[in-house]
Amino acid sequence: MLMSGRFGAYGGTYVPEILMPALTELEAAFVEAQKDESFQAELAALLAKYAGRPTPLTRCRNLGPAGVRLYLKREDLLHGGAHKTNQVLAQALLAKRMGKTRLIAETGAGQHGVATALAGALFGLQTKVYMGAHDVERQKLNVFRMRLMGAEVIPVESGGKTLKDAVNEALRDWTASFTDTHYLLGTVAGPHPFPIMVREFQRVIGKEARAQVIEEEGRLPDAVIACVGGGSNAMGIFADFIEDEGVRLIGVEAAGKGLDGSEHGATILRGRPGVLHGAETYVLQDEDGQISDSWSVSAGLDYPAVGPEHAFLKDSGRAEYVGATDQEALDAFALLARSEGIVCAFESAHALAHALKLAKAAAEGTVLVVNISGRGDKDMEQAQRLLEFGA
Amino acid sequence: MNRYTQMFDRLSTCGEGAFGAFLMLGDPDPSTSLALLDAAVAGGADMIEVGIPFSDPIADGPVIQAAAVRALDMGVTPEVCFEILASFRARHPRIPVGLLTYANLVLARGRESFYRRCAAAGIDSVLVADVPAREAEPFAGSAIDHGVDPVLIAATNTPPETLRRVAALSRGYVYCVSRAGVTGTDRQMELDHGGLFSTLAEAGAPPAVLGFGISQPGHVRAGLEAGAAGVISGSAIVRRVAEAREPIEAVRDFVRTMKAATQKEVARDRVAV
Ligand SMILES: Cc1ncc(COP(=O)(O)O)c(C=O)c1O
Numbered sequence: 105m106l107m108s109g110r111f112g113a114y115g116g117t118y119v120p121e122i123l124m125p126a127l128t129e130l131e132a133a134f135v136e137a138q139k140d141e142s143f144q145a146e147l148a149a150l151l152a153k154y155a156g157r158p159t160p161l162t163r164c165r166n167l168g169p170a171g172v173r174l175y176l177k178r179e180d181l182l183h184g185g186a187h188k189t190n191q192v193l194a195q196a197l198l199a200k201r202m203g204k205t206r207l208i209a210e211t212g213a214g215q216h217g218v219a220t221a222l223a224g225a226l227f228g229l230q231t232k233v234y235m236g237a238h239d240v241e242r243q244k245l246n247v248f249r250m251r252l253m254g255a256e257v258i259p260v261e262s263g264g265k266t267l268k269d270a271v272n273e274a275l276r277d278w279t280a281s282f283t284d285t286h287y288l289l290g291t292v293a294g295p296h297p298f299p300i301m302v303r304e305f306q307r308v309i310g311k312e313a314r315a316q317v318i319e320e321e322g323r324l325p326d327a328v329i330a331c332v333g334g335g336s337n338a339m340g341i342f343a344d345f346i347e348d349e350g351v352r353l354i355g356v357e358a359a360g361k362g363l364d365g366s367e368h369g370a371t372i373l374r375g376r377p378g379v380l381h382g383a384e385t386y387v388l389q390d391e392d393g394q395i396s397d398s399w400s401v402s403a404g405l406d407y408p409a410v411g412p413e414h415a416f417l418k419d420s421g422r423a424e425y426v427g428a429t430d431q432e433a434l435d436a437f438a439l440l441a442r443s444e445g446i447v448c449a450f451e452s453a454h455a456l457a458h459a460l461k462l463a464k465a466a467a468e469g470t471v472l473v474v475n476i477s478g479r480g481d482k483d484m485e486q487a488q489r490l491l492e493f494g495a
Numbered sequence: 496m497n498r499y500t501q502m503f504d505r506l507s508t509c510g511e512g513a514f515g516a517f518l519m520l521g522d523p524d525p526s527t528s529l530a531l532l533d534a535a536v537a538g539g540a541d542m543i544e545v546g547i548p549f550s551d552p553i554a555d556g557p558v559i560q561a562a563a564v565r566a567l568d569m570g571v572t573p574e575v576c577f578e579i580l581a582s583f584r585a586r587h588p589r590i591p592v593g594l595l596t597y598a599n600l601v602l603a604r605g606r607e608s609f610y611r612r613c614a615a616a617g618i619d620s621v622l623v624a625d626v627p628a629r630e631a632e633p634f635a636g637s638a639i640d641h642g643v644d645p646v647l648i649a650a651t652n653t654p655p656e657t658l659r660r661v662a663a664l665s666r667g668y669v670y671c672v673s674r675a676g677v678t679g680t681d682r683q684m685e686l687d688h689g690g691l692f693s694t695l696a697e698a699g700a701p702p703a704v705l706g707f708g709i710s711q712p713g714h715v716r717a718g719l720e721a722g723a724a725g726v727i728s729g730s731a732i733v734r735r736v737a738e739a740r741e742p743i744e745a746v747r748d749f750v751r752t753m754k755a756a757t758q759k760e761v762a763r764d765r766v767a768v
Binding site: 105116117118119120121122123124125262263268272275276279280281282283376377378379380381382384387389391392393394395 | 549550551552553554555556560564567572573574597598599600601602603604624625626627628629630647648649650652653654657661672675676677682
């Protein structure tokens, strides 16, 4: 392989030997594409004319204390409904370049599955999406959207029937199918080169946001805040700010029903280093190393591992990680809808919840940027049930 | 002398291939699990392979996944597995025992502590399914420090330079996979291993043992004819644990049939006469 695939002690390629040639092929294709102007031009055109980039940076009119300037990076407005489309288009182009005819993907909230399905339709690639049976149930609308675009959705019945189990199944498929199939992994987790590749393909979020906030404010923000499931929307918005030492980078994990219990998805806050899905990283696990089932009201944050670069940023202190509970996220979700007329994804509401906490204690003139990673259409059914003014 | 070396020496003297029987430890419960290991030996297995149940076995198909779930549901922990193996070792001092596991179970205990515990339980080798040659050095190093043989995997799509690394890091034997995919019997083995076996042999690797999808005597013969020193059958055995009315007898009889296929035609004819 060409790169180390490590972020300090984290990362690596912990996969069966049979998959190593597939990772090597992918890494080579990625490295070549990054240097290839025609690939970059094709991707840029797709992002602009098909997906709708750049997405706006919206300053909240009503939300937050008066003296605080709260900005939302509007990935909810991207085609497909979430940031996932950015890197899916890029990986699908790579798959074409590698001569693959089939895509497989895992999905939690269904957003990555939807993005993969749209790319499959666009590029004429046969698409199969693995989704935990529990998530199939709670994100029915996205299941329908995927099927509408021609993807096959396979409910996964093993384990806790959520994202972790869907990744297991996709990896198993890939060990048999890599010759003609690209595994279009949906986040900055998994074996090298996925964490680096997905970060680079999501970097556009932070690149735009940085220029946009400078244009609005004439300066860098005080903090950039994003939710962390596998960590792709967070790495995407953090990447271009990492060198800006004065900018706090804050990842918000799912604290679920509370960090004191076991029903949460707070991998960095409550996990220990280990290996899951091909990478050495923080993992929620028991004493023996059996992986724990995570919990979050948002399927996209319901994952017991996290991208290895986040593990590295946590240990190095460059980024901070905090939690927001299901309830805090739901409150922020409702508040954003009421006060700004924006219905965000439950995942993104975790980031907003923390930003609002931060804003309360912030000095006059503080500038905060929150990544609204996706829109809430997929969550409407659940929201109706969970919010008291629902049905 | 190392139990694997002794076994391969003995078998080559009598012109036989090795038959390895894989079972999931603690499946369906710890005491039956021990009886099943005994049954595999009674059926004539030359080497025993065992798995520690893991919550997320990405290299395993449905049959072995289900076995892990059954064992985990019975509360089987790695420590219970080590205890089963220690009892087994006390009854069978000579048969080589190899452990198949996943990286997180090794790291959760700590590499040194894990391999030390393996040695104490009488385990001869450890294969970590999600540790390819690229990541294997620290695992192999700790194993060797504690007198345990590191076993690595090789496949027909593994490039020659990686095969040389596999050869250099492996002790005991090299686990060659018979085909792409996860464990299970629904996909047939493929037989283009000649190049793999010869590259490994030229690089000075320990004997090649073929696994994945071996479920009939014909597979055993085909694997040995292709040049493997032995074969391992997993899902076909584990399926009998789950489905047979008398699992212990079923495992013993199946192992006996499979072991018979490792014996050269002449030898078998002589037995038949
Ligand atoms: C809208 C949205 N935000 C965030 C996530 C979490 O993923 P990541 O942490 O990779 O951004 C998801 C995943 O499904 C999502 O759909």
